[in-house]
Amino acid sequence: MKVGIVVFPGSNCDRDAAHAVRLAGAEAELLWHERPDLGGSQAVILPGGFAHGDYLRAGAIARFSPIMGAVGDHAARGGLVLGICNGFQVLTEAGLLPGALRRNTTLRFEHRWVTLSVERDDTPFTHAVPDGARLRMPIAHGEGCYWLPDAELDRLEAAGQVVFRYVAPEGNPNGSARDIAGVIDGSGRVCGLMPHPERAAERILGSDDGMHLVRSLVESIARVEAAA
Amino acid sequence: MISVEERPSDAPGDLHRRLGLTDEELAAITERLSRAPNDLELAMFSVMWSEHCSYKSSRRLLRSLPTQGEGVLAGPGENAGVVRIGDGLAVAFKLESHNHPSAVEPYQGAATGVGGILRDIVAMGARPVALLDALKFGWPADAATRRLVRGVVGGVGGYGNCVGVPTVGGELTFDPTYTANPLVNVMCVGLLPEGRLARATAPTPGSLAVLFGSPTGRDGIGGASVLASANFDEGSAAMRPSVQIGDPFAGKLLIEASLELVERGLVEGLQDLGAAGLTCASSEMADRGGTGMRIDLAAVPRREEGMAPFEVMISESQERMLAVVRPDVLDNVLDVCRRWGLSAAVVGSVTDDGDVTIVDEHGAEVARVPARALASESIEITRQASPPQRRRPAPAPGETPLAHDGLPERGMDPAAVLEALLGHPNVGSRALVTTQYDQTVGADTIEACDRAAAVLRIKGTQRALVVATDSQPRVALHDPALAAAMAVAECSRNVAVTGARPLGLTNCLNFGDPGVPEAYWQLSESVRGLAEACRALEIPVTGGNVSLYNESPLGRIAPTAQIGVVGVLDDVDLLVRPAFVAEGDLVVLLGEAGPGMAGSAYELLAGSAPDDKPPSLELGRESALQQVLSEAAADRILRSAHDVSAGGLAVALAEAAIWGGIGADLQVAVSLAPAVALFGESPSRAVVTVDPPRWPELARLAAGKRVACRRLGSVGGDRLRIRLVGVGATGAAEERGAGVADELDVRLSELQRAWEQALPRALGEVQ
Numbered sequence: 001m002k003v004g005i006v007v008f009p010g011s012n013c014d015r016d017a018a019h020a021v022r023l024a025g026a027e028a029e030l031l032w033h034e035r036p037d038l039g040g041s042q043a044v045i046l047p048g049g050f051a052h053g054d055y056l057r058a059g060a061i062a063r064f065s066p067i068m069g070a071v072g073d074h075a076a077r078g079g080l081v082l083g084i085c086n087g088f089q090v091l092t093e094a095g096l097l098p099g100a101l102r103r104n105t106t107l108r109f110e111h112r113w114v115t116l117s118v119e120r121d122d123t124p125f126t127h128a129v130p131d132g133a134r135l136r137m138p139i140a141h142g143e144g145c146y147w148l149p150d151a152e153l154d155r156l157e158a159a160g161q162v163v164f165r166y167v168a169p170e171g172n173p174n175g176s177a178r179d180i181a182g183v184i185d186g187s188g189r190v191c192g193l194m195p196h197p198e199r200a201a202e203r204i205l206g207s208d209d210g211m212h213l214v215r216s217l218v219e220s221i222a223r224v225e226a227a228a
Numbered sequence: 229m230i231s232v233e234e235r236p237s238d239a240p241g242d243l244h245r246r247l248g249l250t251d252e253e254l255a256a257i258t259e260r261l262s263r264a265p266n267d268l269e270l271a272m273f274s275v276m277w278s279e280h281c282s283y284k285s286s287r288r289l290l291r292s293l294p295t296q297g298e299g300v301l302a303g304p305g306e307n308a309g310v311v312r313i314g315d316g317l318a319v320a321f322k323l324e325s326h327n328h329p330s331a332v333e334p335y336q337g338a339a340t341g342v343g344g345i346l347r348d349i350v351a352m353g354a355r356p357v358a359l360l361d362a363l364k365f366g367w368p369a370d371a372a373t374r375r376l377v378r379g380v381v382g383g384v385g386g387y388g389n390c391v392g393v394p395t396v397g398g399e400l401t402f403d404p405t406y407t408a409n410p411l412v413n414v415m416c417v418g419l420l421p422e423g424r425l426a427r428a429t430a431p432t433p434g435s436l437a438v439l440f441g442s443p444t445g446r447d448g449i450g451g452a453s454v455l456a457s458a459n460f461d462e463g464s465a466a467m468r469p470s471v472q473i474g475d476p477f478a479g480k481l482l483i484e485a486s487l488e489l490v491e492r493g494l495v496e497g498l499q500d501l502g503a504a505g506l507t508c509a510s511s512e513m514a515d516r517g518g519t520g521m522r523i524d525l526a527a528v529p530r531r532e533e534g535m536a537p538f539e540v541m542i543s544e545s546q547e548r549m550l551a552v553v554r555p556d557v558l559d560n561v562l563d564v565c566r567r568w569g570l571s572a573a574v575v576g577s578v579t580d581d582g583d584v585t586i587v588d589e590h591g592a593e594v595a596r597v598p599a600r601a602l603a604s605e606s607i608e609i610t611r612q613a614s615p616p617q618r619r620r621p622a623p624a625p626g627e628t629p630l631a632h633d634g635l636p637e638r639g640m641d642p643a644a645v646l647e648a649l650l651g652h653p654n655v656g657s658r659a660l661v662t663t664q665y666d667q668t669v670g671a672d673t674i675e676a677c678d679r680a681a682a683v684l685r686i687k688g689t690q691r692a693l694v695v696a697t698d699s700q701p702r703v704a705l706h707d708p709a710l711a712a713a714m715a716v717a718e719c720s721r722n723v724a725v726t727g728a729r730p731l732g733l734t735n736c737l738n739f740g741d742p743g744v745p746e747a748y749w750q751l752s753e754s755v756r757g758l759a760e761a762c763r764a765l766e767i768p769v770t771g772g773n774v775s776l777y778n779e780s781p782l783g784r785i786a787p788t789a790q791i792g793v794v795g796v797l798d799d800v801d802l803l804v805r806p807a808f809v810a811e812g813d814l815v816v817l818l819g820e821a822g823p824g825m826a827g828s829a830y831e832l833l834a835g836s837a838p839d840d841k842p843p844s845l846e847l848g849r850e851s852a853l854q855q856v857l858s859e860a861a862a863d864r865i866l867r868s869a870h871d872v873s874a875g876g877l878a879v880a881l882a883e884a885a886i887w888g889g890i891g892a893d894l895q896v897a898v899s900l901a902p903a904v905a906l907f908g909e910s911p912s913r914a915v916v917t918v919d920p921p922r923w924p925e926l927a928r929l930a931a932g933k934r935v936a937c938r939r940l941g942s943v944g945g946d947r948l949r950i951r952l953v954g955v956g957a958t959g960a961a962e963e964r965g966a967g968v969a970d971e972l973d974v975r976l977s978e979l980q981r982a983w984e985q986a987l988p989r990a991l992g993e994v995q
Contacts, residue, residue: 009569010477012392016671019687032567048669050390053477109385109664140389140666199668204685204800206674 001026001221004041006071006087008033008062013048013084013198020198021045024211024218033065042221043080044071046087048140048196059089059101068094080124081190082217085141088182088192097185097192098156102145105175109142112173113206114195116164116181123163123184124220125191128212135164135209137200139173144194146176146183153177159186164193243267247274253607260601268586268595271538272602275504276511279776282606285742286774289755297768299731307351307428307499309770310420311732313796315689318422320354323362323415323697323736323792325775330412334379335386338412339474340546342387345416347500347549350483353426353490354418357670358684359388360697361398361414362736362790363661366407368653368990373402376410377661377991383474384414385664390476391483394673395665396682399697399790400658402990405705408780413736415697415792419686426490428499428509430517430552433580435496437510437521438558440565440572441482441548444506445531446539447473478547478570485568486549494561497552507541507602509550510576511584514599517552520579521599526589527575537586537594552578611742613749642878642906642950642972647982648833649875649907650882655829656986660993675805679887680722680871685800692800694728696793698873701786703827703842708750709757710842711827712789716761717850717911718873719793724854725869725914727804727861728795733762735772735791740784742776750787751776758789764847765854767793804861804916806870808888811944813867814920815892817877819853819913820936823900829875830907843910850912852933857914860929865922872913878906878950878972880915881940885948886980894941897954902970905952917943949973 003021007014007030018028029039033051038044051062062068068090075081075096083091091097104110116135118126129135148156156162157178164182166172172179174194182193197210244254247270257265257273265273279285295303299312308322326341342359349356361384366373388395393416430437489495497517499509506523514521528540535543553561558574565572579585584602586595598605649655662677674692675683681696698719704711720730737754740747762769778785797803808815824843825836860866868888872880877896885891898905918926923939930937950972988994 009481010390012390012480012669016669019671049392050477050480053390053475109389109666111663111666111668138668140669142389196668199671201671204674205668205671 001218001225002041003028003217004031004038004044005029006031006033006044006046006067008049008051008065010051010053011047011049013196016198017045017047017084020201020210020214021218023201024214026218026221031067033067036066036070038070038074042224043217044074046081046083046090048085048087051086051090059086059093062090063094072096075190078187078189080217080220082125083192084196084198085194088194089143091190091192096190097183098152098161099146099148099183101143102147103143104145110173111138111140112170114139114170114173115167116195117167118163119165120160120163120184123188123191125213125216126163128216128219134167135212136207137195137197137210139195141194144174144176146180148177156183161186163191244270247271249274249277253277256607260598266595268538268541269597271542272507272595272597275507275542276602277606281504281508283774284607284609285611285748285776286737286751287608289752292755292759293769294759294763295769297732300768300770301422301425302352304769304771306771307348309732309734310352310425311770311794312422313731314691314798316422317686317689318420318425319693319794320349320352320418320420321415321732321734321792321794322348322771323413323734323790324348324773325736325738326412326414327409327738327775327778330380331410334376335383336473338380338383339387339476341412341414342384343474343476343479343546344502345414346391346393346479346483347502349416349418350486351426351428351498351500351549352418352420353424354420355487356393356416356418356483357672358417358682358695359393359395359414360682360695360792361395362697362699363398364401364403364406364411364701364788366402366404368402370407373407374991380410380412381661381664387474387476387479389666391480392669394667394669394676396667396673396676396684397679397695397697399699400661401701402653403701403786405783405786408782409778409785411738411785411788413738413790415734417693417695417794424490426495426498428513428516429497430513430519430521430578431496432554433519433578435552435554435578436558436574437523437576437578438551438553438561438572439528439548439575440485440551440570442475442478442545443529443531443571444540444543444548445545446535446543447545449539449543474546481568481570482547482549485564485570488564489551489561494557494564495551495553499550501548501550503544505541505543505545511599511602513550513552514578514584515603517578520581520583520585521576522579522585522587523576524587527573529571529573537588541586611748612745613752614745615749616746642902643974645833645907646878646882646972646974647979649829649879650979651982651986651989652829652832653986653990654832655875655879656983658987659984660987660991674803679806681726683726683803690799692797692803694723694726694795694797696722697790698722699788699790700827701788704754704787704789706826706842708753708787710845711787712754712757713761713847714845714911715789715791716758716765717845717847718871719791720765720767721850721854721871721914723793723795724857725804725871726797727802727858728797729858730767730793730795732770733767733791733793734770735789737772737774738778738785738788738790739776740779747784754787754789761847765851802861802864804866804869806884806887807868808884808890808892808917808943809867811890812920813917813943814923815894815940815943816916816918816926817913817938817940818856818916818930818935821877821900821905821908821913822910823904824910825903825908828907828909830903843908845911852935853912853914856930856933856935860926863925865918865926867917867919869914869916872915873909876907876909877915881950882948882979884915885976886983890943891945891947891976892941892943893945893949895951895953896940897938898952899954902952946976947973948976948979
């Protein structure tokens with residue numbers, strides 16, 4: 001089982017994601033953004049950071065990186081793709097996930113611990129989450145305000161594509177529409193969220209709730225392998 | 229200052245003065261060269277002999293600091309101190325100032341301060357794992373201060389967040405002496421395998437000097453000499469071109485490329501280009517290697533056309549490093565840089581003649597200076613020191629100083645004073661600022677901001693790093709030596725309360741114009757206190773930074789010795805945290821309160837008697853307390869431990885209660901006066917909690933070290949209740965006739981609100 005982790009120039013959560021994947025018992029390989037393939041990875045994570053400095057708009061340049069072609073093909077073939085923070089931004093810019101991430105309504109970079117509800121626990125990214133569990137993990141971003149026009153939000157919700165929401169006690173930290181913290185695409189194989197599950201990977205860090213997501217991903221690969 | 233249009237050759241005769249060099253310094257240069265320097269050489273000397281690069285006024289003093297210690301791998305004189313921590317790992321750390329650039333251009337000044345200290349750590353071969361920012365500003369109600377705070381905080385976060393190094397701690401202090409001269413001190417901590425230790429040296433003639441990173445431009449021309457080494461006045465805005473511009477994205481690539489070069493053993497030496505740019509890097513590396521370096525100006529990648537030789541040599545353009553590499557690995561080095569998207573060029577070679585030689589685009593030699601004359605053998609200046617006439621600021625008009633042994637006599641009770649202290653911006657939560665910093669990137673952070681020390685686990689080991697930074701500027705207005713020693717005591721105590729062993733200390737000495745005897749006295753006294761405390765507590769000083777000329781037309785800053793201590797916890801499972809843990813735990817005060825309210829947070833609210841002094845410090849007691857804390861932690865006796873510092877015992881208790889979300893019911897014996905017992909800041913004390921059956925062990929341990937150890941009560945409930953008992957309390961309130969209560973009983977939620985709202989209120993950002 002191998003999870004590829006894309007490294008854009010400016011990615012800075014790549015090694016954290018690799019650490020969490022290894023904790024879940026899978027192999028992790030860092031994939032430099034200039035390569036045109038995924039090196040045989042069965043799933044791919046787009047990690048957090050500031051790809052290409054985010055100088056234009058978060059994720060706007062990263063989507064043109066050579067590896068993004070391979071990521072798109074992987075998704076089209078039903079491969080699993082998880083975008084975290086900046087990785088989520090890149091996936092929306094690349095059109096692999098609906099919506100856009102705007103500047104936080106506080107107009108500030110926000111680092112906080114948040115609590116998430118899991119709206120869908122039947123996805124490849126969430127099936128290992130205990131029933132009804134609320135997940136605690138940090139956010140750290142300046143552009144995490146999820147946005148879609150209202151009508152499209154209605155469609156998104158009706159299609160069950162909202163996977164994570166910010167809930168009490170901290171609530172919505174960035175002004176995201178309908179408290180959305182993470183979404184999944186129509187195929188159910190591409191998922192993105194702003195909070196950082198890889199930083200909530202061990203009790204000593206304050207929470208290991210993020211491992212439910214990482215473990216789900218790794219177990220999903222195992223299932224596909226077993227089926228094949 | 230040097231302007232770009234006005235070339236040094238325009239006014240022969242007094243060029244050196246316009247470059248900030250004195251006639252004596254020109255004579256010393258002439259003597260070292262055995263001839264008069266040419267204009268380019270003079271420009272190089274002006275930046276290298278600046279206070280910032282040469283430590284010419286402070287070097288003599290700094291020699292008194294204890295720098296030897298077990299496990300010290302690199303000490304002062306290197307880009308950062310490096311200390312062994314076990315498991316084949318070492319920690320690199322350093323504190324550095326970027327005060328004047330931040331005053332002129334707060335965002336860029338602070339951002340480039342972060343970038344610069346990160347590169348210092350990287351130059352040692354270490355991966356940066358934590359940043360701490362110690363910030364000092366004028367009163368927060370001032371609109372100009374608020375603008376500075378916004379800019380500086382934005383800059384620290386903007387750089388640190390982008391490069392992916394968590395900002396895990398620091399200090400935020402408001403004091404009127406910093407109004408026109410804020411302090412931005414940043415500490416960086418990095419980790420490296422011992423074998424990867426890199427040095428900033430050029431040991432082998434024939435090796436090549438590779439400049440990589442961003443191209444060189446005109447930004448930051450003369451930053452070291454102009455900004456860092458002169459007083460501030462109204463013309464400061466015109467210095468803006470001397471402030472460098474940061475590019476954290478390039479900085480991140482530079483870090484990755486540098487670490488790859490070191491890890492693959494491709495470099496003989498590595499140094500970042502900070503103050504004095506290429507001049508500093510070339511001369512220091514050659515000087516350390518006992519070699520020379522020949523720099524070919526035409527080979528330096530430029531951002532702008534038409535740059536004069538002196539501009540190329542002293543530019544402080546950010547995000548650049550100089551590597552010394554053997555010719556046979558050059559292609560590999562250039563490959564690494566190319567892959568990280570960085571420009572790289574061979575700009576020179578290492579020679580055996582001991583000189584830094586500059587060659588222009590026509591191949592003509594335009595400068596030749598012995599490397600050591602620029603670096604280790606730069607000038608030293610003997611300064612006059614004399615204590616000031618008045619050691620404390622005069623009270624403001626209309627301000628009536630109150631007797632130090634009373635509570636403020638405005639019908640207040642201790643609860644109101646405690647709330648006021650928790651609501652003071654120097655004491656309350658820094659969350660408004662620190663939520664703008666990424667505190668958890670790296671997935672190692674265990675404790676961060678708003679704690680006295682930050683704790684980071686070290687992946688792949690059972691160990692954790694514990695880091696803290698502290699200062700005592702208000703005490704320093706009374707007694708700079710005491711303040712420096714108190715800061716060392718507090719900072720190392722903050723590391724020790726977690727159960728960690730302090731390993732090494734870095735410092736940033738922020739003072740006024742060394743040419744003024746009073747300012748120099750403050751500096752020399754501080755270094756004396758620093759040396760004494762480090763010796764007594766057996767903590768080696770592994771490096772630091774001196775920032776002088778922190779003066780403005782409003783006056784000189786409070787003498788500020790900012791201290792940073794790094795420690796290691798061998799078994800992270802033994803970590804003791806500051807927050808109260810469980811109902812029924814015993815609350816215990818270790819150490820004893822002494823008199824003296826001067827310099828305290830309480831004094832800020834209530835004033836103090838004109839003859840009052842700061843509390844005294846006994847280093848033997850401090851050492852004993854730290855031993856008790858460390859042994860109690862190792863024996864798993866402690867449930868929690870928190871040091872007593874700003875705001876005194878009452879604030880320490882309130883913080884432990886707020887952070888734990890659980891109250892306490894306590895009695896405090898008052899022998900001196902209620903204010904001293906509750907709000908006095910005498911050092912060498914800690915509030916700990918224990919499971920009641922463990923109390924005898926703690927009492928025995930403390931008795932064995934002659935550390936006072938007193939049960940105050942127990943943890944529980946949703947209120948903080950402190951009854952004052954003893955000779956100083958009973959009836960004292962009535963006698964004063966001030967309607968002062970001898971009991972404090974307040975809901976935790978109220979204390980928490982006061983603590984959380986302190987900064988938003990002070991900065992006018994209440995939502």
